[in-house]
Amino acid sequence: MLVGVAYAAESGEGASISVVPVLADIWPSIIAFLVLFFLLKKFAFGPIGNVLDKRAETIRESLEKAEETKVEAERLLEEYKVQMAEARGEAAKVIDQGRKVAESMKSEIVAKAHEEADGIVAKAREAIDAEKKAAMAELQGSVADLSVAVAGKLLGEKLSADEHAKLIERYVAEVGSLNDN
Numbered sequence: 001m002l003v004g005v006a007y008a009a010e011s012g013e014g015a016s017i018s019v020v021p022v023l024a025d026i027w028p029s030i031i032a033f034l035v036l037f038f039l040l041k042k043f044a045f046g047p048i049g050n051v052l053d054k055r056a057e058t059i060r061e062s063l064e065k066a067e068e069t070k071v072e073a074e075r076l077l078e079e080y081k082v083q084m085a086e087a088r089g090e091a092a093k094v095i096d097q098g099r100k101v102a103e104s105m106k107s108e109i110v111a112k113a114h115e116e117a118d119g120i121v122a123k124a125r126e127a128i129d130a131e132k133k134a135a136m137a138e139l140q141g142s143v144a145d146l147s148v149a150v151a152g153k154l155l156g157e158k159l160s161a162d163e164h165a166k167l168i169e170r171y172v173a174e175v176g177s178l179n180d181n
Contacts, residue, residue, distance in 0.1 A: 144168040 147167070 140172050144171050147171055 144167075
């Protein structure tokens, strides 16, 4: 058909060309198309359809797996958030316990220091009292000896050892009663 149109265009008969195809030229094309269509349907469309169905099934399965993975990821994220909240809570508890332990240790250390300071002060007072008593005893002995010597000079005579001892005892008793006041 196209060959005829091309030939007519070359020969210069352009006015008598028909656009409508000749039926005799179309029948071989229609028969060839139908034969090719049935051959493709029998041998090609089935396998191509199967391939397309398999591909569609693979895509559907991939989408399902992706959705499952997304749901699992969201579940894991929620679990992670819960675990993080629990960990933060536990960390706060540990910190609070540490503070409480530190406060109790501080209180114990301060109490021990006060006890030791009180003990040191008590020992110092005892030592001071002992030193004071020793100094008083020494002072009393010195004063007694000095008093006997002064009394002997005043009396103009020397005292005997017994008289000297009696005089010392009496003086110590008088001085001791004065210290008690």
